[in-house]
Amino acid sequence: MSKKGVIIVDYGMGNLFSVVQACKHVGLDAKISSDKEEIRNAESIILPGVGAFGGAMRQLEQLNLVEVLIDYANSNKPFLGICLGMQLLMTSSEEFGFHKGLDIVEGKVLPFSNLVDTTKNKVPQIQWNKIEVCSREAKLTENIENGAYMYFLHSFYIEPEDNNIITTLTEYGSKTYCSSFQKGNIFGTQFHPEKSSLQGLNMLSNFKKIVNNE
Secondary structure, rough: OOEEEEEEEEOOOOOOOHHHHHHOOOOOOEEEEEOOHHHHHOOOOOOOOOOOOOHHHHHHHOOOOHHHHHHHHOOOEEEEEEEEEHOOOEEEEEEOEEOOOOOOOOEEEHHHHHHOOOOOOOOOOOEEEEOOEEOOHHHHHOOOOOOOEEEEEEEEOOOOOOOOEEEEEEEEEEEEEEEEEEEEEEEEEEEOOOOOHHHHHHHHHHHHHEEEOO
16 A cells, blocks of 8 residues: 655745654654645645744645635545644634634734733743643643653744643743644644654654544
8 A cells, every 4th residue: 555645735825844854753654735726735844834814824825725724624534734834724813913823723823922921931931841641631742741842933833722732831930831633634733843853753643643543
């Protein structure tokens, strides 16, 4: 049986090469594409991203990928959002004004200034930080160590409406926020598993198992 694969969505905002290499390292065939039909027919997709929310949504709109991604989310096939890619899955963002998101997962993207004292805590958060696994039933966190360090780079965090979808929490400035979630076939990580050494690769290996129905 041939290996199942993943399409890494290219909309001009993300270090796609590192995601490709990490996926290939765990045995998941990976291809970068912005082609609508390739994305529709993919066995799984990853939506990565770095940069501003509003600019990212404009890029997706210009490439006519908004409806494609929403339809894919409803297909019951594995869909992983990473960093900005996770934030885009939400209903809205307050990054440099109000912006509508893909609304695949109900919730908001909020600035760290809503959560922590930014005079005492550096923003953006650029560091290795711990995750607290709060759902052992979530497939993406299977066998991931509680307290594992992951690599973060962000100024905004998500606040999902349904706390039951939260799979890990992370503390910053003595406050905790959602750093990953699972809603059915939709997964999101605020941290970068592709840049998070062994524990991050373990998480991508879990995603491969999800794709392969293992």
